[in-house]
Amino acid sequence: MRRRDFFKTTLEAGIAAGAAISLGGHENLWASSPVGVKYDLVAIMGGDPDAMFDLGIQELGGMGSFVQKGQKVLVKPNIGWDVIPDLAANTNPLLVKRIIEHCFKAGAKEVYVFDHTCDNWVNTYRNSGIEKAARSAGAKVVPGNSENYYQAIEIPGGVKLKSTKVHEILLETDVFINVPVLKDHSSTRMTAALKNTMGIVWDRGYWHSNNLHQCIADYALFEKKPALNIIDCYNVMVKHGPQGVSKEDVVLMKSQIITTDWVAGDTAAAKMLGVDPQKIDYIPIAHKMGLGNMNLESLNIKRLKM
């Protein structure tokens, strides 16, 4: 793109956005669900992780609304910690497996799974149960333990985070499905959809030392946005997060949040955790930056019980 074209495009987009905001409230601009999707957010309660997903995705028109035939899909769970699934520090493997199966059913050519783990990656992939679950569903499990896998990207408009290095598999795939687990978090109070992107980048330390909340929100500006956010709230670590110490930290909530709007998803998740979303700085920041909508009452939400 030549510089002149860039300015022209930006200007046009700005005008369009400005017009849209002045005309009808900015929520409609960003919460742009794919055609045929009736709800901004679907919340399910009372079932197993895989069964809840079956039900929820159906309400959104099935995985076919998000994954086209022949596409490559990245399913990005939270595989941060070397602990067993029951301690809920990582996304539920059953859920990951079922999502992959849905992707293939929708005609995905290839499904990839990875995370930039906090603990030793080999052990974490194995002990989280996710490696096995993902492979059994036919996905490729990709390592994320070396800077070699990461490529530099720009984040135009980022306040603190203007560039970073993201895993190449994010750039090489057509569809990005974000599958965080809801957890308490020692410094940001909560981790779910937005914060799960810290596992996509190489240098998390930069975020920590340059206004963590702003960086989390800034990253959400990056063009490769999730087509779908599936927040695992089956077992929820309500304290000692994000790693947890023992099973006493975990509460069985048997819930799941599926949404195209990750700010809305995180807002709902915060309420599940019993935390005021306003107190989790990156949520209001992302909302103000127009990256999603934290006013749940203005969204079309489907609540399901099993």
Add this chain to the structure above:
Amino acid sequence: MTSSLLRKFRIGFSAVILVFFILVFIDFRSLIPAKYINYLLYLQFVPSLIKYFDLKTFAAGGFIVILLLTLISGRTYCSFLCPMGIGQDLFSRIGGKIRKKFRRFGFKRPFTLIRYSLLIITLGVAMIWGIYLVTLLDPYSIFGRFITFFGKPVLLLLNNFFTGILGKFDLYFLSHTEIKGFSLLTYSVPVVFSLLVAVLSLIKGRLYCNMICPVGTLLGLVSKISLFRIKYNDLECTRCGRCSVACKSSCIDFLNHNIDVSRCVNCFNCISTCPDKALSYSFIGSKNIAHKTDESKRRFVAGSILLLLGIPQIAKGQDKKAPSPKKESTVKESRTFPVCPPGAGTMEDFNKYCTACSLCITACPNNVLKPAVKQYGIAGFLQPVMDYHKSFCTYNCTICTEVCPTSALKPLLLEAKKLTQIGKANFIKDNCIVKTEKTACGACSEACPTKAVYMIPYEGNLVIPETNHEICIGCGHCEYACPTTPYKAIFVDGNPVHQAAKKPENKNSDISTPVEFPF
């Protein structure tokens, strides 16, 4: 087995042993279970001897087996079980390919004085001061360092090269692994000794084993009364001298039909090479090994000992004096003690028993161990030390304690390891992002597996770390995760005596399973 087959058997057997040893020392993915590594290392003479002295149990008695084996068969160990001996045979073969002359040995007089002096000095220094000379001279440890320092990086380069290629084809069973953690200085000893051993073996066969190696010398002494040895059949021998030329130990005086058993490593090349089948390996019965004493030699040995006794004193002088624990946080991390690996018990014991073979450095899946430069003082050069700027000790792992052959690291059960405090986390508030930048961070607390580092309310919406030494195990994940530079805002100070950490207490949350959506 007839004598002529012995050489073939030796080559086959030793090749397998060598391959296993190389695999063990390059296994950076920890694919080989520790159990099998222990089987392999059980019979290594020096590690087993050290372990026995420490634990005083016959479960660590591999060296006794070797002594018995030597009593019966001579220095079989040197050709069949010692990885460095086998490696030297390989080098010698290569030497012969380069120049035929390198494989033509012939009888030479033994370096009696040098080798016995070295043996006595090594033993004496080890008993009185410490293990340094053993660390330098033990063939197993030299071999371990050779593979770890040179072989493993090459393997990693290959691994990373093929990872890149396979990645292009969407194959991910290999993964990129960083090559890091060896400072240039730590290469000095491996480079010198590898060159020494390589060159000696390339052109002089088993000269290292018969002049320098303390294990070779010791087993040589024992083999003087061994029951089986190589014997001439005087009637068949035509004194052609081929046996002597083929002898890597230069120990066959064919003219006098005299074989120096103290140097013979049972390679059986002489037997195979003899056109007249005049040599055989057979039972001979014990012999009297009374020695004539030589006063001048004794004086030399005594002098050498005195001279070398000075060296550890110099090393001692350079040892870090334990400074008093710091009273106030300074911006620079002020470590009073290095962190030695779990299973060490105390730093003193660890420094006493570790021969720096580097096996744990290879085995560590988190790559947190690196060879020490001066963390333990000069005496602990190359012994493994935790480097928390590079990585951290992973909570669910005890591999280093399982593979250690010398008991420098004693096996820990996982549950015990999780409560073994090898150091304590110290928070430097003045370095912390939360204070200096007034923004959220908490990377240290996130990383802490026991929540010994936890967050307490600070200004406004912010929370700031605080540490609880009672449940801290010193794994260093907080230090590794801390993003501040050049000094960390949290660092682990080593425990010179490892302590028991308290089990983190935990209560059920008052949050209950929801029945309605809260939104």
